[in-house]
Amino acid sequence: MAVDATTDQVRWAPPRLAIIVLPFRLGASGLEAAYLREPGGDRLMSAVPGPGEPLDDAAQRISHEKFGRSPQYVEQLYTFDSRPGAAREVVVSYLALFRQDALEPSAGDGMRWSDVTSISLNEAVHRDVFDYGLMRLKAKFGYTNIAFHLLPESFTLSDLQLAYEEVLGHPVDKRNFRRRMASSTILERTGEMRRDGSHRPAALYRFATRDDQAAYLTPSWAAASLSSSSQDDDEP
Amino acid sequence: MAVDATTDQVRWAPPRLAIIVLPFRLGASGLEAAYLREPGGDRLMSAVPGPGEPLDDAAQRISHEKFGRSPQYVEQLYTFDSRPGAAREVVVSYLALFRQDALEPSAGDGMRWSDVTSISLNEAVHRDVFDYGLMRLKAKFGYTNIAFHLLPESFTLSDLQLAYEEVLGHPVDKRNFRRRMASSTILERTGEMRRDGSHRPAALYRFATRDDQAAYLTPSWAAASLSSSSQDDDEP
DNA sequence: TCAAAAGTGTTCCTTCTACACCCATGT
């Protein structure tokens, strides 16, 4: 509930305002989130927005500060507040997606990337943000092109399929997946090939549109993943 | 201005915090929203949460105060903040659904219900909330059982179909609609009939579950409605 | 007997799913 346990206690009767950012990437161990390993327990990254700084900008900024690189995609998740009784604290949470080629955090910050299945956060609000963000990410994989923001500029269809499998948490049929991608208009071939092993080279693709809203994909094949965690809304 | 919550000692000018609630009902003219007619222009209802009062409770409370009745359903929409430059104001917005049998607002409050197509709000944030809320409501009609919260305890299939048509903004095939409802498990017959004209009486139904999360319906037949207004996120 | 809404099936088409083999390459 207290987002910033380390700083001042009830200083303001007026609300304290903080943002929490939940960063994801596709790393070696699949879908990974970044968190802060601290003496008191694991936490997500949080910040107090500057005066006059829009919340969305603050989410962008703190991501940049921690990782030296802006996320590919930032989206507001939900606004939590403190449990009744405590001094009010309002926490606006954000999802941030990074590409695989995102830099490692500087060690001094204590940020760690870990597989989403092996993160256990200490404070309730942080857990809520994590659970909800993960659910929402999975849901959006089912019906938007949000996957793009986790992949580098160009990639193979196998890369893309793997991204889906890692996020959705279940395997996807190769031929059906490729047909679906082909019949959507969101991919185009770069013309390049990638040779990276003792096997046939793979065609490289890029996304044909920068538009996040556009290009919805079909839902049902992702359904198995929606039965995960907490919260209300949207998502699907 | 780069400030990190974990090390932050700076005292910012405290943010102002408000909630805005966007109430919907199905009235005589179809889908209606309630707003406040004021000298300066039309506004949505808003409030400052009491100290220690959770945001969700505040949304519930203000609805009750204005309408003398709690909404059937309340959902957080999005959190906006003031445009850069101005003193910070954080606005957490909510959607509230009322049944047809919701009371009229007391006249003194200046609240009016109007068809959603004929409301034009004055302030930018209010317009944002309205546009986003309406889009989200439409989207959710496509894939959840949220419609239930706009209807009375028991209703006919024609009532329900009409609700869908009014919210989605397009007609729906009667036989397909009824088949879909029948094959879902969310409705059950009350056993009662309603006779209300010189025609065959209609069977009454109620919703079989109180669970909002459950019972997703099929998506594609609602698709035409998604091309409406503004904002990011979710919802389709 | 007429008007008005309730109720009911079928056909077509599109989309999803399941499934197995050949291809190009590096070692």
Next chain:
DNA sequence: ACATGGGTGTAGAAGGAACACTTTTGA
């Protein structure tokens, strides 16, 4: 020549869309 991942088609099932007439009642 073999191991490795890249790439391809088809048949059956399920679900969505379009469409028109009969039933029950009150006036």
